[in-house]
Every structure is written in structure tokens, then in C-alpha cells.
Amino acid sequence: MVKKLLMIGMTAMAAMPLSAQSVGEQLKQNTTFGGYVIGKVNATTQDNADVKADMGVRMARVYVDTKIGDFAMKLQMHVSGSPLNKKENSVHLVDAWAEWQHWKELRVKFGQFKRCFTFENPMHPWLLGCGTYSQLTDRLAGFNDRTGEHASNGRDFGLQLQGDLFASKRDGHRWLHYQAGVYTGQGINHADKNTRKDIIGGLWVVPVKDLQIGAFGWRGDYVRDDGTTVDRKRYSFGVNYTGDWTARAEYAVESADEGADAWYAIVGTPAWHRTKLFVRYDVYREGRTMDRAKSIYGLSAQHTFHPNLMLQANYGFLVDKTSADERYHTVDLQLYWRF
8 A cells, every 4th residue: 555655656746847947936935944942041959960950052943944846845953952962963953854745635755854653742842832842752752762762853764654634624624634654763863773664653533623633653673872672662642632722642652672651641721911821740651660650740831922932931840750859840941932
């Protein structure tokens, strides 16, 4: 089935020649340069923290988006912020992909981009609501993956098919979304180390506009620097609503190795003019046992001064059974701006 879909897509692409002049005109009209910065001031009461209070640039990124005919393309660079780890440079390539978008029912993406696992992973940092991604996304979707993979911001290099089916006659929203991808499994900016590939897919229904209910699966592996191979066998289930209110909840489980699981729930409500309040509950369990659980109870408030300027305050109470300092508090203030 996958081979047949690819053949259909490639045949359609080949039938759409573009002149050099038309390409140049489209590049002028459809190319956007931009970027965003997140500055952060934070503090913690954790006794064994290396730094109790800090401030700096959480991240700064620049990008270029363009479209030629039925092809959309993106290039994004991470240009500032804390290095991913001691082996990584703070400046690195984040996104580099092209997607054929002729049909809403079938789109083909190739390059380096977000893995199609969980609702939260593909979300922009501006839309999260609580200042950071959940532990589920961080540990089980390839940010700071539990396998030991270098931090990859939930991304990998691969080929993905996705589409939206069955348009509603009432409001035009699509009832069913699917996505399936083949990835190297080694994360961003790293060459593959074996012939096996990661297979990731998701399927969700949209019973009403803005409400998504779905499931995801991931089967693959990661080759560590010492040559050992770690399996990935992951599943995730969740619900996502994005309107004036925000409601998102997901559960994910890793069945390979000794296993792990995680879940979170976040609810956001408009409070007053351009201000929104959020509450969240976030748990990650290595070994799927409560005596190795890290739980976060969070409150957040964000005020949007302008579509390109937002201030966010976050508080967290953490119960970490894996830390000598089991209970502690964190606070931070983040300023988001984009251009």
C-alpha cells in the first residue's frame, strides 16, 4: 500500500514542470524569513541543583519558509541557547524538509522534521501553555530520550505520508487524519548506524472541529556510541482540544527494555483580556513503578501583549522519587518574542 501511494505521488509530481521564471516569481511571493526568541529567568528550591537561580536565552531560532507550486519547504536553525549537551554545538540545524501538498488526502514529506508521535511533540513552544514540553514528550518522543539518544527536539530524518479524509458538510473540517513515517532512528544531524529503520504512525478522529482523539505507535531502535542497540516499542493515546479553552491529555508507554510510562493533563482557560491561566499534572515513571516516578503539579499564567510578544509565569511543585531531594519548587518567567 505504501509503495502504491508513493508511486501515485511521484507520478503527479513529475507531471508538474515549472519554468525558471515561474519558480523565481513564486520564491519572491511565497518566501518568509523569520525567527523567535525565548528569554528565561528561573529559580528552584532543590538542594542538589547545580544552580539555584539563573537567567538567559532559553532558545533563539531563525527560519525560512517557502513554497513552489505544490511543494512547501522549511529550513530552521537553532542559533542560541544552552547547548543540547557537551557533545553538541548550540548552533545546529533543526528543520530541513520539503513536502508535496497537492492533495489534502495525501501529502509526502522528506527531510529532517518532527517525528509523528503524540499530539504534543509537533506543537510550537508558543502553544504549550506551561512553559515547557511534558515529561512524556521529553523522555518518550525524542527530546531527551530515555534511550540515551542525543537531544533531538523530537525530530529525525525520514519520509512521511499524511492526510486528512472525509470533509464535514457542515463546517468543512476533516473527520479522520492519518500519518506514517520511516525514520533513521538516530535523531537529528546524525548518520544512520544500522540498516533498521524506525516506523512511526498515528491515527486520529475529529468528531467536532478542534477536538482530536487519537493513537500512535513507534517501533524501532537506537544505536548508542558504544555500539549497543536499544529497542523502542512505544504506544501513545491522547485527546487534544484547541479553542478559547485548551485541554490536552496523553498517556504513553515504552514496553522495550525494563519499560517506562508517562502521562500528563493540561487545561487552560481565558481569564481576562489577553490573559490565559493553565493547570497541569505531569508524571514520568522509569520502570513503570511509583517508587521511580517524577510528578509535576503546575500553574501558569500568560499574557499576550501582541501576537508577536508574550509573557509567561510558571510555577511547579515537584515530587521526584529518584532524587535525594524528593520535594521541591520551581518558578520561572519567560518572555517570548518573534519577528
